[in-house]
Structures are given as structure tokens and as C-alpha cells.
Amino acid sequence: MAIEPTAFMTKMETRIGLTSEDKSILKSHADWGLANASTMADHFYTYLGRDEEMNAILNKSEGRIHRLHETFIQWFHQMFTGMDDWGKGYADCRWHIGLVHVKIGIGPQHVVPAMSVVVHEVGKQLRIDGKSEDLQDALGRICMIDLAFIEQAYVEVSSSAVLRETGWSEALFKRLIATGASSM
Numbered sequence: 001m002a003i004e005p006t007a008f009m010t011k012m013e014t015r016i017g018l019t020s021e022d023k024s025i026l027k028s029h030a031d032w033g034l035a036n037a038s039t040m041a042d043h044f045y046t047y048l049g050r051d052e053e054m055n056a057i058l059n060k061s062e063g064r065i066h067r068l069h070e071t072f073i074q075w076f077h078q079m080f081t082g083m084d085d086w087g088k089g090y091a092d093c094r095w096h097i098g099l100v101h102v103k104i105g106i107g108p109q110h111v112v113p114a115m116s117v118v119v120h121e122v123g124k125q126l127r128i129d130g131k132s133e134d135l136q137d138a139l140g141r142i143c144m145i146d147l148a149f150i151e152q153a154y155v156e157v158s159s160s161a162v163l164r165e166t167g168w169s170e171a172l173f174k175r176l177i178a179t180g181a182s183s184m
């Protein structure tokens with residue numbers, strides 16, 4: 001069930017509707033993205049810090065929160081630059097971010113609300129700075145693509161682990177899930 005990050009990226013671009021116009025507008029605001037990344041990181045970690053469970057994860061090791069602040073700035077800026085025009089480098093990077101979160105045990109219930117904070121706070125800042133709705137829409141779409149990577153990593157890692165441990169076929173696994181879901 002392993003995914004190929006570039007193919008997944010292409011599929012998500014189509015499904016979510018990230019267009020070449022979106023990419024152009026994001027690129028033309030890369031400086032704005034970098035200038036606002038630290039403020040967005042502050043909003044993000046203040047929000048996560050208010051949740052007891054997430055706060056414990058953030059402060060589990062010495063210097064983690066400080067490191068995270070820096071990686072958030074890079075992540076935020078990369079949404080505007082697209083790194084390699086939203087190509088293999090971008091897709092591999094997003095897949096890796098997904099895997100990092102799965103390893104730490106961060107699931108959809110943590111990631112979805114966290115991404116909604118990013119979308120909300122960035123929208124507020126764009127309005128304050130008089131930026132266009134087109135930019136806000138483009139950012140919303142790339143945020144959803146990044147979110148899809150983290151969520152998909154969760155599903156892929158969980159199912160691969162079960163398949164490896166049990167030796168079940170993918171078809172059997174899917175059948176068991178379908179049966180389990182109907183009995184819930």
C-alpha cells in the first residue's frame with residue numbers, strides 16, 4: 001500500500017485544484033510568506049501548547065519546541081516557493097513530514113485542527129495586509145495538499161505495519177476493514 005510521493009502530489013493537485021495560476025501567485029508572494037512565517041509559527045505553537053496532550057509531545061525533549069519553530073518557518077515558506085516547482089523534492093519533503101508525525105503518534109485528530117489554525121491565521125493576516133482572495137484560495141489549497149500527505153502517511157504506515165506483521169493480502173485486509181466498519 002506504499003504510495004509514490006510524486007504521483008500522490010499530482011493526484012492531490014488535480015483533486016484539490018491547485019492550478020498554475022495558484023503557483024504563480026504563491027511564488028510572487030514568497031517574500032510575504034517568509035516575512036510572516038515566524039508570526040504564523042507563534043500562533044501555531046501557542047494553539048498546540050493550549051492542548052494538554054499536544055503540549056506534552058512538544059516539550060518531551062530538550063530544545064524540541066525551539067527546533068520546531070525553525071522547521072515550521074521553512075515549511076511555511078516552502079508552500080510559497082514550491083521548492084522545485086512543487087515537484088519531486090516538494091512531494092518527498094511532504095511525505096517525510098507525514099512519516100515523522102506518524103512515528104511520534106500524531107494522528108488526524110491532532111493534525112486537522114492544527115492545519116485549520118494555519119488556514120485561519122493566515123487568512124486573518126492576508127486581510128490585514130490587504131492581500132487578494134486569490135492568494136488566500138491558493139494557500140488554502142496547498143495547505144490541504146500538505147494535510148493530505150500527513151493523513152495519507154498515517155493510513156499507509158498503519159496498514160503496511162499490519163500487512164507485514166500478519167502476512168495478509170491487501171484484498172483480505174480491505175475486506176476485514178469493510179466488515180469491521182459495518183459492524184460498528
Ligand code: HEM
Pocket residue numbers: 048054055057058064067068071072075096097100101104106110111114115118146
Ligand atoms: C499543520 C500540521 C503540521 C505541520 C505542517 C507540521 C510541520 C512539521 C515539520 C515541518 C516538522 C519537521 C519534520 C522533519 O523533521 O523533517 C515537524 C515535526 C514535528 N511536529 Fe509537526 N506539524 C504539524 C502538526 C503537528 C502537531 C499537531 C503536533 C503535535 C504536538 C506536531 C508535533 C511535531 C513534533 C513533536 C515534531 C518532531 C520534532 C523533533 O524533531 O523532535 N506537529 N512538524
